[in-house]
Amino acid sequence: MEKKRYLLGNHAVAFGLVEGGLVASFAYPGTPSSEITEKLVELAGEGRFYVEWSVNEKVAFETAYGVALSGHRAAAIMKHVGLNVAADSLMTAAYTGVVGGLVVVVADDPAVHSSQNEQDSRRYACFAKVPCFEPSSPQEALEMARFCFSFSEEFGLPVLLRLVTRLAHGKSDVQLGGQVQVSRIKAGFKKDPLRFVMVPANARKAGQGLNEKQQLLAQAMEKVPFNQFQKAPGDTLIIAAGLGWLYAQEVLARRQEAWPMVKVATYPVFENQLKEALKEVRRVLVIEEGEPVLEEMVERFSRKVNPGLDIHGKMDGCLPREGEFSVELIAQSLDRMAGKPPRVFSSSPSLPMRPPVLCPGCPHRASFQLLKKVFGQSAIFPGDIGCYTLGINMGTIDTCLCMGAGISTGAGLARMESDRPVVAIIGDSTFFHAGIPALINAVYNEANLVVAILDNRTTAMTGHQPHPGTGETALGRKSREVALEKICQAAGADTVVLDPYQVKESLSVLEEIRKGKGVRVVIFRRGCVLLEKKESRSEIVVAQENCRGCKICLKSGCPAIQWLEKTPVITQFCTGCGLCVAFCPHQALVKK
Amino acid sequence: MRKSFDVVICGVGGQGIILVSDLLGQAGVLAGLPVRGTETHGMAQRGGSVEAHVRLGCVFGPRVPAAQADLLLALEPLEGVRYAWYLKPGATAVVNTAAIRPAGLKITYPDLKYLLEEIRKTGAHLLADDFTEQAKQLGSVKVLNVLMAGVAAPFLPVDFDTIMKALDLTVPEKFLSLNQKVLLWGRDYTRARPSGSKMAGEPRGSHG
Structure with a gap:
């Protein structure tokens, strides 16, 4: 047997996908999900399977879907907000279903460590009516990733694997060396327009089929290996999902107590067994990070099987509605339930904050200083997602909503704020991801704004992944380089390319641009300082x-x-x- | 239940905190212990405040609970104070005294004496020095992280030889010999502390 290794949760997922017989994987980088694909790139070796950085999550999902329609096992990997981008495809992919296994790995970010919100992907699974698995440890993440492919094929549905930051970036000793699984599905795309062409007549039938599958899914979940019951005397049942399960185990171990507990790791939930467990107790504490998904279900089930059940969790304030959990929070919730004042834990004294900043030598700092100097105090800078969002500290990022939103938000602002310059800020990778339709729309509808593309030749914030503008693929192959300036020119925008370190020249060009009208694109091109060669640096x-x-x-x-x-x-x-x-x-x- | 040996490593993004967390975790796994941990990736790595947890002998969650850490490894003193609430009384705090000032016009950096006193207040035994200067003298500021892991090594429930083996798995080969050198230096630094010094959290054993 292979030795145990100390692995990042995300790396464990990558190994699990490989052991599950992965044929092709597609992703757009996003914290906390990026390391899965980086590990896959490493493991792909001599063409064992295909790995791709796609231009965005929708494209990643659809390409993976295509692979699955041809009867092969595919993964689409993204962060939680990436699933918003892919949601259009996911919803109807549930209708058509898939042939080969399709696993969508989604990493949620409770506590918003590195995101714009803390939405819960389990809601998407319920919404799209597809199964969802949630591991509580890196080892389990590996086993689930491996299991999801065959489950997906059994039901002909895409399967969600939900991670959270502390699992994705958590670490553990992990046992590798499971046998690589082989799909029994016969490869090759078989035409089946009734199934794959979602015109209304077919969609109505497909929708009915999807609803009929729900009961079968719930039944199957009664038997999957990941849910767990822990019997113990007591009238209070703990129902926990994900890391909450481990936090609760730790609190009880430390208090030398044993309570009846249920681990919920799959959705739809194993309704029959859960209802049986609810019948036998007086009280329930539901521990889950994100939305009160389970808690709402428990409330619904209890109405039928135990109407007097006392339910605690996020909805009664026993546990916080937002953020992530910890051993302390679970301990406090047990105190609250027992009517005891929760133990207060000390925290650090008031100290100067140390927010993240642009690196020394970051070319974005130069671009921001130039823009500030030329466009002045009254200018509005609608921003976007990337390292350059840190321009918030320099007053050169005034909005940040989601990928690609800066240009369109800017067009809206410019329409109303006609006496103020509007300069939308977007990065190179983000522009490819979702900026292009916004730029085309702005030109076509005659918006009056400047679009600054901060082109540092990489997807920097998430760890320097390549993108279409770098001319290199995930697997390190030379590809065709897609030129930003050609895209902008083709869209009809006046476009210039500047080196932000050529301060004098940039200032005079920007001065001309300021006087102009219509959509004007400035590409600030200078490689990320972390990737630059260090020898030639001056003092x-x-x-x-x-x-x-x-x-x-x-x-x-x-x-x-x-x-x-x-x-x-x-x-x-x-x-x-x-x-x-x-x-x-x-x-x-x-x-x- | 046998309590795990919980380590919190903290500092400023870019100081190589993930590498230390990896080193200690790998060493634990090589020693046959169950290990759990968590790291900061993403946005905070850009010069922000960074923490990593390593729980040696742990079968639960990745996060060290409040006031449960047996060891705090602070690569920067202000960050040491920020995470000192993890320390349990009687634990050890290995603290680098070389400050990295947060960028910003209005920030006043607290006095070092005050910072060290705040850490002492937790009831932890403090082992503080300018380890940045030491790393510089031994070859590079870049190996501060591994040097401090060496200083912490005698307190860990893992043999030094095992930590050395884990270093092979953690550091690229071309930097290995310098890293080995500073890891040894760190261990010897702690070992050479005069007996009867105020470190009640005595290093474990005298072997390897």
Whole structure:
């Protein structure tokens, strides 16, 4: 047997997909899901299976769906908000169903560590009427990922595998070495328009078929290996999902108590057994991260089998509605239920915050300083999703909604704020993801705004994944490079390409652009500093005699500049980008 | 129930916290222990406050509960205070005193004495030094993380040799010898502390 390894939850999922007989995988990067695909790239080796970074989640899902229609096993991997993008396809893919197994891995982000919201993907599973599995440990994540393919094929439905951040980025000793499964489905696309062409007549039938499958799914869930009962004396039942199961186990172990417990790991839930368990108790505590999905079900079931049941969870405030759980929170909820004042845990004293910042030498900082200088205080900067969202600290990101929203939000703002410049900020990868339709719409409908594409030649925030503009694929093959400027020109927008480190030239070009009308695209092209070669970096020194203490150099928020009494100090983090040199009005910063 | 040995590692994004968490976790697995842990990926890695947990001998969840950590490994003093609430009384806090000031016009960085005192208040035994300077002298600031893992090594329920083996699995080969050097340096630093010093949380055993 293989030795145990210390694995990231996401890596365990990747191994599970491979052991499940994965043939092709498609994803758009997004925290906390990106490491699954990165691991798959590593494991793909000599063409064992295909791995792709797709342009967005909808495309990723649909391509995976295509693979599944040809009878092969496919995965589509994304973060929770990515499922919004793919939702249109998912809803109807549930109608047509799939042939080969299709697993949609979705990583939710309770506590919003690195996202815009904390939506619960289990709601999507209920909404689309597809099965959903939720692991509570990396080992279980591996086993579920492996299991999901055959389950998907058995019911002919896409299957969701829901992770949360602490599982995706949690770690554990994991046992590998399960036999790689082989699908029994005969490969090859078989034409079946009644099933695969969702015109109304077919869709009506398919919808009925999907509803009929629900009962069968619920029955199947009574037998899958992941749900768990833990019998113990007591009149209070704990129903827990995901990590909540482990937190509760830890609290009880520490208190040396044993309560009856149920782990719910699959949806639709195993209704019969759950109802039986509800009959036997007086009280229930439901522990689940995200929405009160289970709690609502328990309430519904109890009306039939135990109307007087006392139900605690998120809806009565026993556990917090938002955020993620911890051992402390579960301990407090048990105290609250027992009518005891919950134990309060100490926290840190009030300290200066350390929010994430753009790296020293980040070209986005240069682009922001240029835009601020040319477009001035009154300008509005609708933003987007990426490292550059950190421009919030420089006053150059005024909105952030979802992928691609900056350009369209900007078009709306520009229509109403005609006396203020509107400069939409978007990154290269985000532009490919969802910015293109918004740009075309803005040109076509004669919006009056500037679109700044901060092209750092990578998908930086999520760990430097390639995209169509880099001309390289996930598997490292050279591909055809899609040029941003050609797309923008073809859409009919006036387009210029600037190097944000050429400050003088950029300022004069931007000045002309400011005076213009219509949709004007500026592409700031300069590679991410984390990927740049480090040899050729110049040194920045402070010419003390010139410094007048104006602190303009600090305004860029560069972490390599610190203030010591009366003058700036350049620290070891400096990359020598020279931006501070260009913006210092007194020549107090000099490139050596 | 035997309690797990819980470690919280913290510092600033970019200091190599994930690598240390990986190193300790791998070492635990090599030693045959069940291990759980959690890391910060994504946005906070851009110079933000970063924490990682490693629970050696743990079969539960990935997060260390409040006031349960046996060891805090702080690669930056302000971050050490931010996560000091994880420490249980009598635990050990290994703290680097080299400050990294948060960027921003209006931020005043607290006095180092105050910061160390805040950590001491938890009842933990403090082992504080300018480990950044040491790392520099031994070859590179980049190996601060592994150097501090070495300082912490004698407190862990895992043999030093096993940690050394785990280093092979964690660090790219071309940096291995420097990392081995600083890991050893760190261990010897702790071992060489005068006996009868105020460290009641004595290093475990004297072997390897």
